[in-house]
Amino acid sequence: MRAKYEVPFLWSQAPQRQSHSPPWAQLRKLRHLLQVNCHLLLGNGESNFWDADWTGLGPLRGLLQNNHPPYPLNLKINQVMGPDGLLQNKSFPASLPASVRLHITSEGMSLRQGEDRIIWTRARWAWYPLLPPKIAIFSWKILHKAVLVDIGVKNKGIQMAFACVCCQSEGRSEESLDHLFVGSELASAMWSFFSSSLDVDCLPNQSADIWLARNEHRFENRPFSIQHSINKLINPLPTFSVVKWIRPPRGWVKLNVDGSSRGNTGLSGSGGVCRNKKSEFLFAFAIGYGVGSNFMAKVRAVVDSLKLCKDLGYSNVEVESDSITVVNLFSNTGKAHWFVCYCRHQLDILRSAIATSIKHIPWQANAVADSLARWGSSNQQYWLFHSASDLPCSTRGELVLDRVGLGTIRF
Known part of the structure; x- marks a missing residue:
């Protein structure tokens, strides 16, 4: 939509056409889903103030009476908001409900360097910029139950021995998503170790490491050890050195x-x-x-x-x-x-x-x-x-x- 009609964040205003190619027709059906689950991440504030969902409350146009903004339709965010997050036009705050003004102030919104960009709000943590793409994609697949574990194979009508390979004790449970990544002995040991060592409740890359250990044991016949799997995570920590300018010898x-x-x-x-x-x-x-x-x-x-x-x-x-x-x-x-x-x-x-x-x-x-x-x-x-x-x-x-x-x- 953005590339075809040059409307970066105004999904609802994409023009109607009588004929569409089949792929474009399917994209049109997803327009409402995109508009509901997408959010504008502020950058330089070049986006439309009234129609871009930059507050998380939806387009501000819909919060005004008669949906008619008192300012020009092409008003940009940076024309109203300063770098410190304060509204520059003193007469502007009265045109919005008090709850919206309070929301903008309490959320600490401010402009940043770079362009405004649209993000997917569902599982936003999975698409954190510093998270490696393969970890983000795998986390997204877990959330949408797209990782094929034993229970998924069983539901497809394929009969096989169902037992979690990430548990060492007898009487192992069937391998489901919840059991493998939360309740298995390997998952429990990893979550416990890192929550006590780093004081965190969840690390996205740990799920990928659990999946890797499971596949190595099942498909490559590698010996399974909970302690070995944890050591693989903590041993390859990056090494570093301190470099600085060194003075020359005497006389040089x-x-x-x-x-x-x-x-x-x-x-x-x-x-x-x-x-x-x-x-x-x-x-x-x-x-x-x-x-x-x-x-x-x-x-x-x-x-x-x-x-x-x-x-x-x-x-x-x-x-x-x-x-x-x-x-x-x-x-x-x-x-x-x-x-x-x-x-x-x-x-x-x-x-x-x-x-x-x-x-x-x-x-x-x-x-x-x-x-x-x-x-x-x-x-x-x-x-x-x-x-x-x-x-x-x-x-x-x-x-x-x-x-x-x-x-x-x-x-």
Whole structure:
């Protein structure tokens, strides 16, 4: 409906036609079901104020006398509601029932970034944005009894041995949806473990794990153990480390560099910052290269930054790049693209005048150089900063975080 008639949330106003294709005719029959069970999730408030169901009470047009709004029909939500959720027009609240005004205030509705979008209100938790789609779909299938368990097979007239494989004790019950996901020994142990450990009553992904354990035991003949199934859930927890910028050795300066391309291939540039043992700012640069790739910008960043160090009188330079490919290219002497060979030659000339080492660093610890590289690709000019106060605002913040030694979590 939305694509065919360009009426994103006004299901009831889709135009009537005398002839429809068979699929479209079936969709028309579901129009009322969609309108009743769909709800508008507020974003930037570009939807129609009167006809979109953004309050959960239905279209506001139907709550007014004679269904005739006192404002223009094309009134948008963001023309009436501010980002803080307050109604901007002082004369507007009197045109709606007090219960509606109270509902808007008590629900804490407010505008957000992004477009307004329509969501299915039934089992809304199953379609939570951060929930993996396969878990959401499986939860939806459970709610609609679309998961084929033993009782479902029996109801189809197929005779087989009906016993729940997720129970280890004798006298096992038949496998139904309620028994498998709620009352079986495996389900009871999982719900009990996680409710006591995490203080939650329900985790959608646990149902999928119960189903997986059941199928592994029944169809792959894997040994069944309740404790083993629980351990599979808690063992693969993500590991992480804390990365941060490390000061250079005494007598050396550290040069962090990076390259950037807006579109790859697109407008490219490089950036870098040089600091000493005390984390003191020495200089920084941002250079625009014109149209090029992200990889070539990172390669040029190494050579151009070392040329700057030589010109400014720094003789012991430790270079760090977050591209392991670039670091390996300068460390090896094998065949490469002609431009890489040219940069290698330039680096050999520089190494005859200054002592250098090129190392890899995680991108989380290279934030200052990354910010300068994006600045160079955006502005397409040559910038040389001799003072930290001259840096872009976003870069100054990253520089302060490095100086105080604040790390970033890396999974």
